[in-house]
Amino acid sequence: MDEFDLIHSITPHTLHHTSVDVGIGDDGAVYTASPDFQQIVCLDTMVEDVHFKLEYSAPEDIGYKALAVNISDIAAMGGIPKFYLVSLAVPSCWQAAEVQAMYEGMTELAKLYRMDLIGGDTVSASDKAVITVTVIGEVEKGLACLRSSARPGDVVFVTGDIGSSAAGLSLLLGETAPSAFSERDYFIQKHKRPVPRVQVGRFCSQLQHTALNDISDGLASELNEIAEASSVTIEIEENLLPVHPDLRTAHSKWKEWALFGGEDFELAGTVSQKEWTWLLDRCKASGVPIKQVGTVYERKEANVLMKTADQKRIVLEKKGYNHFK
Numbered sequence: 001m002d003e004f005d006l007i008h009s010i011t012p013h014t015l016h017h018t019s020v021d022v023g024i025g026d027d028g029a030v031y032t033a034s035p036d037f038q039q040i041v042c043l044d045t046m047v048e049d050v051h052f053k054l055e056y057s058a059p060e061d062i063g064y065k066a067l068a069v070n071i072s073d074i075a076a077m078g079g080i081p082k083f084y085l086v087s088l089a090v091p092s093c094w095q096a097a098e099v100q101a102m103y104e105g106m107t108e109l110a111k112l113y114r115m116d117l118i119g120g121d122t123v124s125a126s127d128k129a130v131i132t133v134t135v136i137g138e139v140e141k142g143l144a145c146l147r148s149s150a151r152p153g154d155v156v157f158v159t160g161d162i163g164s165s166a167a168g169l170s171l172l173l174g175e176t177a178p179s180a181f182s183e184r185d186y187f188i189q190k191h192k193r194p195v196p197r198v199q200v201g202r203f204c205s206q207l208q209h210t211a212l213n214d215i216s217d218g219l220a221s222e223l224n225e226i227a228e229a230s231s232v233t234i235e236i237e238e239n240l241l242p243v244h245p246d247l248r249t250a251h252s253k254w255k256e257w258a259l260f261g262g263e264d265f266e267l268a269g270t271v272s273q274k275e276w277t278w279l280l281d282r283c284k285a286s287g288v289p290i291k292q293v294g295t296v297y298e299r300k301e302a303n304v305l306m307k308t309a310d311q312k313r314i315v316l317e318k319k320g321y322n323h324f325k
Ligand code: ADP
Pocket: 007, 010, 023, 024, 025, 026, 027, 028, 029, 085, 086, 087, 088, 117, 118, 119, 120, 121, 122
């Protein structure tokens, strides 16, 4: 199968958005932006053997995740994902069916969010595959959720559970024995097929001020970024961390994975006390778990602090602990 056959085979027959004037097939895509909205663009790259390994990831899973991590960035801005473009560098040893399977993984997710594939690029790679996805989304003018929006007194929250993706990866790499967990498949699924929290992002966009970040590098890192951008100190409590009970009881690394593991693609953010109950109610009604993990304070000596189970206060660096002097 050559490049043209491939492009032909992955070109969608119908599009969700009538605002696409020219899709795949010309030098560039043309779409009409919605009035009163701002455009959000983000891009993420996944490299074979760095971000995924073919031994444990099916091409469908790789495609799914490459798109999911970008949708997660749109969610963290409070936006609606709409379009995506795919740049693919594939080694000649890949079969056409594998490339198509990658697109099937993306299509499956794109359907859920009513997203249209509007372009891309296909090149050959000498050794390892590289997939880059660009997602275009939109948000009502002035309502994007920025990292700089945290204020003293705000509630700090996290959706879903954290550390599960790192547990899944550890299982896939064979570093943790399958017998260690009873919820093995849940953790593996959290690693291979994270569910971007678009709906929560949309709720947050309707609030007065919300700082939002998706958890790609670990909670400690994401909260450090919010604290830095907002010039505040964030204090969380170890006892409040949303960790799956099977992970918390079965593995000594649960805390390290929850704070520094990353790739959970949950949302971490801040919201005023007044609006927190509204957000909580909306999430409850939609069946999305969300939990307060801490509070925002005026800027102190560190970006992020954590009260441990034994009532000590430690500094959470972007990566790793630092005992509080
Ligand atoms: P050009 O030479 O003008 O860059 P291409 O032959 O690379 O055109 O692409 C032709 C069309 O197919 C364009 O609309 C492009 O966006 C689309 N396309 C190419 N590769 C991919 C891909 N891997 N995924 C989705 N669309 C693609």
